[in-house]
Amino acid sequence: LHYPVLDKRGEVINTAVTNLDLHDLARLARTYGLRAYYVIQPLELQRRLVQRLSSYWMQGKGGEYNLTRKQAFESMRVTASFDEAVEGIEKEAGQRPRVVATTAKKLKGSIGFSAAKEMMKSGGAWLLLFGTGWGVDPEFIERSADYVLDPIDIGSGYNHLSVRTAAAIILDRLECGRDG
């Protein structure tokens, strides 16, 4: 999610796309057997940039050079809004997804990793929401998410991971893809 997310000061902003996020998240989605990876970016120019990158790896010389990258980008979708992403998943999965938001700060009513894992294993369509910048706007989470996942907390008192590495840890903890 590139909007609405927070900046360092807690203001709501629209972030720009980071090239390596797309690569890392697409490869994670493929590794963990996710049906799709949605990039939600309201800025049209940014969306076109993402599409061009994806085309390079899907159809161009990139696909010939690196097949595994092509396989990764096959799961990537680009939408202008969160609602469009939800609709896209509904179309792909045949049912409306339940939304699990992730956050680096403990929010009220958040659920643990084991609980989330069990819930997701029981079936249905799920949207795991990751924010860029300083994370998804909490007001947006309040309005749009069915559940909020506990933060990754190691007990070191430091929790400032990139969205790429946080997503890796969360997908692994939720054991995504392990039961098909």
Place this chain on the structure above:
Amino acid sequence: LHYPVLDKRGEVINTAVTNLDLHDLARLARTYGLRAYYVIQPLELQRRLVQRLSSYWMQGKGGEYNLTRKQAFESMRVTASFDEAVEGIEKEAGQRPRVVATTAKKLKGSIGFSAAKEMMKSGGAWLLLFGTGWGVDPEFIERSADYVLDPIDIGSGYNHLSVRTAAAIILDRLECGRDG
């Protein structure tokens, strides 16, 4: 590790530094309570680039702007060789580290995550080795590592993660930092 690692064709090469690797790995090291994060890069110009980046976040405007980044980069060291890194750890930790290499391909005699976790919890100094490019040269692993960790295997038949995301998953699975 930037040398010796493999390229796409399996040839041994020296990779260049990726800016976001430094950020992500330094932040992971801090999150998971690692004593130090060593960047092993034989190319002098590349080492100077890393030092300059680190200085920016440690002393320059970066440190004022983003304290958490400064805290992350405090754990970063830059050496020209693997041996130098081992010596550095020996000096910092007061004992020679045992070396656990990571790999994306199953190697003979590799150990599981639970076994590695138990072993590392028993104390001592440890060096977890991550390769850039297409991974650490297996001959180098054979010569230099005490143990090799099983690959991250989700069973999806796809295992092409970035070093950033693989390191995140491995540190989390080994429960680094959970017992101090």
